[in-house]
Amino acid sequence: MKIFKSNLLKPVLALLVVVMSSCGATQTTSADIMADSRDAKATISKSHPQVAELFDTSVGYVIFPNVGKGAYIIGAASGHGTVYQNxxxxxxxxxxxxxxxxxxxxxxxxxxxFFQTQDALNRFKSGSYELSGNASAVLLEEGVSRDVEFRDGVGVVTKPKAGAMAGIxxxxxxxxxxxxx
Incomplete structure (x- = not known):
């Protein structure tokens, strides 16, 4: 059993270090993030009109245009985005x-x-904000129309860009x- 733990622990820790250091947006200047956010908004709005309407009707929203995620048992993701109010x-x-x-x-x-209420947006702006593991997110796929589910005034939408990942x-x-x- 000790040999198994020792042989498995080192590769998992090494992979975790690589994943944590490589996740996230490669562009971090405010101009780059703003341009990428505009492009992401246009991409979503063009192919998903029901979500495009939320950009106009929500009190506020945050766009993370380039979230990177990597995983091998332990996963990590990160990204930088822009925050809008009205x-x-x-x-x-x-x-x-x-x-x-x-x-x-x-x-x-x-x-x-997306933030449906001012109170939900204020909670986000208060500093550190967390979405729990049970938060529901709508996965946007080409040609598929879905409604965004809001919980406590917050709705989450994701749209794949590249890569392959499997698991729970x-x-x-x-x-x-x-x-x-």
Whole structure:
């Protein structure tokens, strides 16, 4: 049993270090993030009109245009995004995620968080914000129309960009908010 643990632990820890250091957006300047967010919004709006309407009707939203995720049993994801209130840019956000489960692979995706109420947006802007592992997210696929489910005034949408990942995992996301001064 000790040999098994020793032989498995080292590769898993090495992979975790690689995954944690390589996840996330490669562009981190505010101009790059803003441009990528505009492109992500246009991509989603063009192919999913029911979600496009939420950009106009929500109190606020956060766009993470380049979330990177990698996993081998332990998964990690991160990304940088832009935060909007009533359609106006009010700040930037970073997202980190760690999860555990039967999973392997890597992928990149767009994630948008919509805030239905001012109270929900204020909770996000308060500093550290977390979405629990049981938060429901709508996965946007080409040609498929889906409604966004809101819980406590928050709805999450993801759209795959590239990569392949398989598995089942449990985890949560943590966000930091930096207001424009």
């Amino acid at each position: 359609g106006a840019l009010i700040g930037y956000s970073s997202m980190k995620q760690v999860d555990v489960g039967l999973q392997a692979g890597g992928k990149s995706y767009i994630e948008v968080i 995992s449990v985890g949560g996301q943590k966000f930091e908010f930096d207001a424009i001064q």
